[in-house]
Amino acid sequence: MLEVSNLACSRGDHRLFSGLSFTLSPGQIMQVQGANGSGKTSLLRTLCGFLMPDEGDIAWRGENIRSLDEDYCAEMMYLGHLNAIKDELSAVENLRISAGLSGLDLSDREAIAALRRMGLKGKERLPTKVLSQGQRRRVALSRMLVNDAKLWILDEPLAALDVVAVALIQELIAEHLAQQGLVMFTTHQPLEVAGMDICNLTLS
Amino acid sequence: MAINWFKYSAPTTFYGLAGKLIPYFAVSAVVLFVIGLYIGFFVAPTDYKQGEFYRIIFIHVAASILSMFLYLVMAGYAALGLIFNTRLSSMMATAIAPTGALFAVISLWTGALWGKPMWGAWWVWDARLTSELILLFLYLGFIALHASIDDPRRADRASALLAIVGSVNVPIIYFSVKWWNTLHQGSTIKLSGTSMHVAMQQAMFITLLACWLYAIAVVLARVRSIILERERHTTWINELPEVKQ
Amino acid sequence: MKKSSMFDLLVLVVRRDLILAMRRRADVLTTLIFFVMVVSLFPLGVGPEMDMLRKMAPGVLWVAALLSSMLSLVRLFSADYIDGTLEQMMLSPQSLSMLVLGKMVAHWMVSGLPLVLVAPVLGLQFDMAVEALGVLIIGLLLGTPILSMVGAIGAALTLGLRGGGVLLSLLVLPLCIPVLIFGSGAVDAVTTGLAVSPHLSLLGALLVLALAFTPWVTAQALRISME
Numbered sequence: 001m002l003e004v005s006n007l008a009c010s011r012g013d014h015r016l017f018s019g020l021s022f023t024l025s026p027g028q029i030m031q032v033q034g035a036n037g038s039g040k041t042s043l044l045r046t047l048c049g050f051l052m053p054d055e056g057d058i059a060w061r062g063e064n065i066r067s068l069d070e071d072y073c074a075e076m077m078y079l080g081h082l083n084a085i086k087d088e089l090s091a092v093e094n095l096r097i098s099a100g101l102s103g104l105d106l107s108d109r110e111a112i113a114a115l116r117r118m119g120l121k122g123k124e125r126l127p128t129k130v131l132s133q134g135q136r137r138r139v140a141l142s143r144m145l146v147n148d149a150k151l152w153i154l155d156e157p158l159a160a161l162d163v164v165a166v167a168l169i170q171e172l173i174a175e176h177l178a179q180q181g182l183v184m185f186t187t188h189q190p191l192e193v194a195g196m197d198i199c200n201l202t203l204s
Numbered sequence: 205m206a207i208n209w210f211k212y213s214a215p216t217t218f219y220g221l222a223g224k225l226i227p228y229f230a231v232s233a234v235v236l237f238v239i240g241l242y243i244g245f246f247v248a249p250t251d252y253k254q255g256e257f258y259r260i261i262f263i264h265v266a267a268s269i270l271s272m273f274l275y276l277v278m279a280g281y282a283a284l285g286l287i288f289n290t291r292l293s294s295m296m297a298t299a300i301a302p303t304g305a306l307f308a309v310i311s312l313w314t315g316a317l318w319g320k321p322m323w324g325a326w327w328v329w330d331a332r333l334t335s336e337l338i339l340l341f342l343y344l345g346f347i348a349l350h351a352s353i354d355d356p357r358r359a360d361r362a363s364a365l366l367a368i369v370g371s372v373n374v375p376i377i378y379f380s381v382k383w384w385n386t387l388h389q390g391s392t393i394k395l396s397g398t399s400m401h402v403a404m405q406q407a408m409f410i411t412l413l414a415c416w417l418y419a420i421a422v423v424l425a426r427v428r429s430i431i432l433e434r435e436r437h438t439t440w441i442n443e444l445p446e447v448k449q
Numbered sequence: 450m451k452k453s454s455m456f457d458l459l460v461l462v463v464r465r466d467l468i469l470a471m472r473r474r475a476d477v478l479t480t481l482i483f484f485v486m487v488v489s490l491f492p493l494g495v496g497p498e499m500d501m502l503r504k505m506a507p508g509v510l511w512v513a514a515l516l517s518s519m520l521s522l523v524r525l526f527s528a529d530y531i532d533g534t535l536e537q538m539m540l541s542p543q544s545l546s547m548l549v550l551g552k553m554v555a556h557w558m559v560s561g562l563p564l565v566l567v568a569p570v571l572g573l574q575f576d577m578a579v580e581a582l583g584v585l586i587i588g589l590l591l592g593t594p595i596l597s598m599v600g601a602i603g604a605a606l607t608l609g610l611r612g613g614g615v616l617l618s619l620l621v622l623p624l625c626i627p628v629l630i631f632g633s634g635a636v637d638a639v640t641t642g643l644a645v646s647p648h649l650s651l652l653g654a655l656l657v658l659a660l661a662f663t664p665w666v667t668a669q670a671l672r673i674s675m676e
Contacts, residue, residue: 012355013437048540050675074542082533088472100461101541101548127472341623348619352612361673362606366620369602369666373624376655380627387634 001026002047002151002182007056009042016042017203018055026150026180029173029196031187034203040186041081043203044155047184048078060151074103077149079157083140087129091115091139094128099146106146114145119165133160144172152176154185170194215292215431216440222424229421233414240410248403262404264314266412267307268332270419271339272374274304278346279371282364292427294360295434297367298350299427303419305343311336331385335378342370356434458543462551463558469528470559480521481563487513488571499576506575507585507636511629514564514589515596519618521560522600525552526671530608539675546664549671553598553664561593577636584639584649588632591652595628598663605670627655 001024008018016039024030032040045051047058049065049072058065065072085094092111099106115124118138128136137160144152152173158166166189173183174193185191191198244262278300285294315333316326327333346363353359435441470477491509492502529535538548568589569582577585603621610616635648 012357050536050539052676070542070544073540076540078537078540080533080536082536084533084537086469086532086534088469093468097461097465098537100458101538101543103458103542105457338623338626341619345620345623348612348616349606352607352610352616355676358673358676361676362670365602365666365670365673366606369624373627376627377623380630380651384630384634387637 001061002184003057003059003062004047005057005059007043007046007058008054009039009046009051010054011039011042015054020056020203022199022201024151024182024184024199026182027177028199029177029183029185029193030199030201031185031191032201032203033186038203040203041155044078044080044153044184044186047153048076049073075149076151076153077143077147078153078155079140079143080155081159083136085128085136085139088127090125090127091120091131091142092124094139095142095146098143102147102149104147110146114142115139117145117168118142119168134162134165137161138165141169141172144169144176150181152181152183152185154183156187157185158187158189158191166191213290213292215295215435218292219428219431222428226421226424226428229417229424233417233421236410236414236417240407240414243403244407244411248407249401258318260314260318262407262411264311264318265408266415267311267314268336269412270415271304271307271311271336271343273416274300274307274419275339275343275367275374276371278304279367282360282367286361286364286368291360291434292431294364295427295430296423297364298360299423299430300419301343301347301350302426303422305340305347307415307419308336308340308343312340329385331378331382334385335381338377338381339374342374346370455544455547458547459551459554462548463555466552466555467558470555476521476524477559477563480517480560481567483520484513484517484564484567485571487516488574492574502575503577503640506572506577507581507633509575510568510572510585511588511592511633514568514593515622515625515629516618517564518560518593518596518600519621520614521556522597522604522621523614523617525556525601525604526608527604535671536675539671545668545671549601549667550664553594553601553667556601557594557597561589561597564593565589578640580639581636584636584645587649588635588652591649591656592628592632595652595656595659596625598659598667599624601667602663602670605667605674608671608674628652631655 003023005021006018007020009016020043022030032043034040042051046053047065049069060068060072060075084098085091086097089097092108092115095111095114096106096108099111112124115121118141120135120138120142123131123135128139131139141157157169161169170191170193173191174196177183177193177196240262245259248259278297281293281300282297284290285292285297312333315330315336319328319330319333320326346367349366350359350363353362432441488509491505495501495505526535529538539545541548565586569586572582572585600617600621603617603624606620607613607617631648631652635645635652638645638648
């Protein structure tokens with residue numbers, strides 16, 4: 001459903017990669033690998049639509065993502081390096097607002113349930129600035145539980161997480177794939193999804 | 205014989221074309237300047253009201269008109285670069301800005317030189333001069349924004365957007381400044397009432413043309429050096445005689 | 450979970466920004482204090498002669514409002530940019546222009562509206578007449594939103610740049626000159642007994658234009674800056 005053909009990207013004067021083509025189908029998961037600076041984050045951001053590629057096409061369900069625009073955004077979720085949570089707001093407020101921005105009306109109860117699953121019981125109503133790095137990452141990742149996006153683009157989702165949280169994330173990804181979702185990610189830590197073969201894409 | 209315009213829309217071919225054209229523009233600009241200033245300073249008669257000092261308007265008017273014209277051209281190139289994603293259009297916009305700003309400064313400076321003998325003050329808040337000052341700010345904003353952004357692509361596109369917003373605002377700003385000027389019974393710089401002497405008209409027109417040709421020559425030269433800087437990693441640049449040592 | 454409408458989205462963004470502003474009250478107050486200080490500097494600079502101050506008052510108040518707005522505009526997008534919420538907003542399936550409009554409204558409510566409320570008090574320091582104060586308030590009510598909206602374009606273009614607030618002011622102040630002229634012109638008109646409505650209608654027209662175009666232009670500027 002995600003088809004990339006002949007993609008080429010550069011940052012400033014520097015050509016990162018060219019001639020990149022691949023297809024990702026429902027239920028598939030793909031890891032983007034490469035040395036630091038090889039363009040992994042840039043590739044993910046190009047797939048999100050932030051960066052314009054020099055050449056090539058990205059198609060979702062057969063149509064170019066540029067022409068789909070908001071329809072593509074409705075089916076895609078991006079979790080980048082930054083947590084995208086406001087320090088002054090509590091975890092519940094953050095989650096409800098981020099759901100609201102995706103067009104979903106999340107109730108208090110549903111938000112708390114999601115945060116509890118992420119292991120934040122008792123901390124849902126504290127301003128996120130008093131939480132630890134790992135806990136803030138969990139708040140950011142709790143979005144995985146409350147949206148209905150088909151394509152997940154995750155840039156180092158496991159950063160700052162402990163072993164328990166890593167297992168939880170792997171479980172969530174497995175559930176998502178089982179529901180015919182698609183996942184593209186990068187990671188510096190090993191990520192295993194039970195029973196799944198992870199396709200590899202290496203940038204050089 | 206149809207000229208394939210698109211052939212020259214790539215920096216590679218434009219570089220060569222620009223290089224060949226510069227001498228023609230430069231020489232004709234100098235020639236016309238000499239003629240125009242000669243007519244303006246020696247041939248045109250003394251204005252009965254303003255004496256000899258008025259002669260500076262030949263430069264002042266040419267600089268004013270050109271500063272405004274260049275802003276629109278710059279915004280036009282910027283818009284082309286933004287819409288069609290052509291590198292050369294953005295480079296042209298960046299090349300025009302300093303020259304446009306220079307003409308705005310010359311216009312303000314000659315306006316002041318004119319104002320001093322006329323009104324006894326180095327500056328008057330005339331509607332046109334004030335608008336010219338605001339135009340200079342718009343140019344400086346464009347140059348500053350472009351210089352502040354490291355990524356060349358973002359720099360081009362951001363300053364292009366600014367130029368377009370600026371050019372849409374120019375009529376509004378000019379209208380409001382005129383309004384402000386009439387409200388406060390401000391001074392207006394004018395030439396002696398009725399029609400101008402033929403020689404004065406000739407001088408005005410010739411200096412205007414000379415400034416325009418000068419602008420073209422300088423912008424072409426500047427865009428060549430911008431091309432050299434931006435494309436320095438490509439192979440064709442390194443093949444050029446001036447780059448190969 | 451159900452889907453929400455455009456208006457719900459606008460309300461969501463405004464509420465979010467207002468809550469954030471309330472929890473960071475210092476930011477809001479510093480802009481207001483800056484406004485009061487700048488206005489108070491003028492008599493110190495030009496002398497306390499009441500006639501001169503009365504004549505200068507509209508101009509001084511309007512210029513101070515302009516400068517205070519410029520200061521507060523830097524914060525419009527930068528906090529969201531730094532923690533990543535801005536890029537999530539841009540990935541929202543809703544109209545980015547609508548989200549931007551929401552941020553502009555919230556910004557005006559937090560930075561512009563307090564100026565409108567405090568300005569008459571400062572106007573009394575300059576011995577302005579009651580009718581003049583009335584026209585001042587109306588003018589600021591119409592003009593400060595325009596400043597927020599046009600300034601948002603500048604804030605979006607200068608996102609993350611080192612020049613920051615100074616560069617933003619350089620870009621936006623020339624564009625705000627018409628607002629300054631019509632706003633203070635209106636107050637001058639009422640003190641000299643001339644018609645006020647032309648100035649205020651022009652301000653109103655500029656407000657409508659700004660409402661129609663600036664959200665979309667700002668959205669484009671954000672896309673350019675986020676590349």
